[in-house]
Amino acid sequence: MHCIRWQYRFSHQRRSTWIPPLLCAVAFLIFFIYFCPDYTNPGDPVDEFDKNVCMCGRCKPKPLRTPWFEQHFNGSIKPLLVGKDQVIPDHVLKWWLKLQGLNNASHIPWVLEQLFKVIPSGNPYEEQYNRPCRSCAVVGNSGNLKSSRHGEKIDSHSFVIRMNGARTSGFETDVGSRTTHHFMYPESAVHLPHGVHLVLIPFKLQDLRWITSALSTGDIKLHVCYSNMYVLCLSLQVLIFNPAFLKYIHDNWTNHHGKYPSTGMLALFFALHICDEISVFGFGADQKGNWHHYWENNRFAGAFRWTGVHNAEFESKLIAALAQEGRLKFYR
Numbered sequence: 001m002h003c004i005r006w007q008y009r010f011s012h013q014r015r016s017t018w019i020p021p022l023l024c025a026v027a028f029l030i031f032f033i034y035f036c037p038d039y040t041n042p043g044d045p046v047d048e049f050d051k052n053v054c055m056c057g058r059c060k061p062k063p064l065r066t067p068w069f070e071q072h073f074n075g076s077i078k079p080l081l082v083g084k085d086q087v088i089p090d091h092v093l094k095w096w097l098k099l100q101g102l103n104n105a106s107h108i109p110w111v112l113e114q115l116f117k118v119i120p121s122g123n124p125y126e127e128q129y130n131r132p133c134r135s136c137a138v139v140g141n142s143g144n145l146k147s148s149r150h151g152e153k154i155d156s157h158s159f160v161i162r163m164n165g166a167r168t169s170g171f172e173t174d175v176g177s178r179t180t181h182h183f184m185y186p187e188s189a190v191h192l193p194h195g196v197h198l199v200l201i202p203f204k205l206q207d208l209r210w211i212t213s214a215l216s217t218g219d220i221k222l223h224v225c226y227s228n229m230y231v232l233c234l235s236l237q238v239l240i241f242n243p244a245f246l247k248y249i250h251d252n253w254t255n256h257h258g259k260y261p262s263t264g265m266l267a268l269f270f271a272l273h274i275c276d277e278i279s280v281f282g283f284g285a286d287q288k289g290n291w292h293h294y295w296e297n298n299r300f301a302g303a304f305r306w307t308g309v310h311n312a313e314f315e316s317k318l319i320a321a322l323a324q325e326g327r328l329k330f331y332r
């Protein structure tokens with residue numbers, strides 16, 4: 001606007017008619033260089049790069065936060081329960097108790113106190129500064145992993161997250177051999193090899209008592225340590241999924257499809273909150289549209305398409321949307 005006015009004023013003096021356009025051009029150039037740094041180098045991606053989040057330099061810039069993502073993502077909700085004094089908000093408690101048919105929350109502080117006597121307090125993923133880059137492979141159990149030959153790629157991630165009945169022995173070429181985190185609940189528990197973090201999903205308060213008791217008495221069905229320090233050794237490996245995070249995924253991402261989100265969704269959003277780069281394998285139907293586990297021979301089992309509690313097709317669309325946003329890489 002200033003430029004236009006100057007131009008008007010100066011237009012009566014013939015000799016200096018070149019000044020206003022020049023001033024305009026210089027002003028524009030200065031504005032361009034100082035206020036639009038993203039456009040000064042067209043070779044750079046136009047993404048926002050928060051170097052505080054990722055110090056390794058190998059990480060790709062964080063994708064731009066679109067309104068859709070912004071509306072759903074809430075970074076202040078912590079994925080893990082990390083201490084006996086952690087506050088579980090009332091609306092979460094109410095929902096969580098209802099899920100298990102209870103209405104009395106009065107002994108929850110006691111349950112948490114007992115739990116954190118046998119597992120360590122503290123959040124291992126709190127450090128967001130000066131930490132190495134975290135690339136995560138979230139590996140579902142879908143039959144689409146069969147003959148995929150993704151094994152090597154999966155194993156190359158810093159974290160390899162598996163769930164429920166996942167197995168690797170005999171399927172290494174397609175699913176890899178490493179596991180750093182295994183998501184499960186008591187009913188889906190499997191034997192875990194040494195060094196794997198068990199991420200327990202407490203669908204019920206009883207599940208917290210189960211892990212407490214199993215760790216205290218050593219009767220948990222996990223082969224972890226062969227020393228006398230069985231309990232101590234094992235307890236270092238256990239992480240507890242936060243019921244508040246469970247509700248957050250249910251409310252904000254899976255939009256109340258199903259009674260609660262599937263284990264796969266829980267693992268995926270855990271990764272979305274703690275990893276810099278995410279690759280997703282083994283989700284959805286196989287190439288022929290069948291839903292089964294990669295270790296099952298009956299590809300027509302339709303094992304987990306409509307389980308009554310989850311809505312697998314909705315979850316597939318959600319993953320596709322996150323891939324579209326550049327939040328994760330989806331491998332088929």
Ligand SMILES: *[C@@H]1O[C@H](CO)[C@@H](O)[C@H](O)[C@H]1NC(C)=O
Pocket residue numbers: 074075076077
């Ligand atoms: C994110 O979660 C916190 C804790 O539950 C809540 O106080 C806050 O309002 C949430 N943010 C948004 C944008 O909903």
Ligand SMILES: *[C@@H]1O[C@H](CO)[C@@H](O)[C@H](O)[C@H]1NC(C)=O
Pocket residue numbers: 104105106107
């Ligand atoms: C909840 O249980 C405790 C003890 O188990 C009991 O003292 C309390 O009255 C109960 N509260 C309600 C609202 O039922």
Ligand SMILES: *[C@@H]1O[C@H](CO)[C@@H](O)[C@H](O)[C@H]1NC(C)=O
Pocket residue numbers: 070071072073074251252
């Ligand atoms: C998540 O869902 C809750 C409850 O439906 C809502 O109040 C909140 O605004 C949503 N968004 C975020 C970012 O938490």
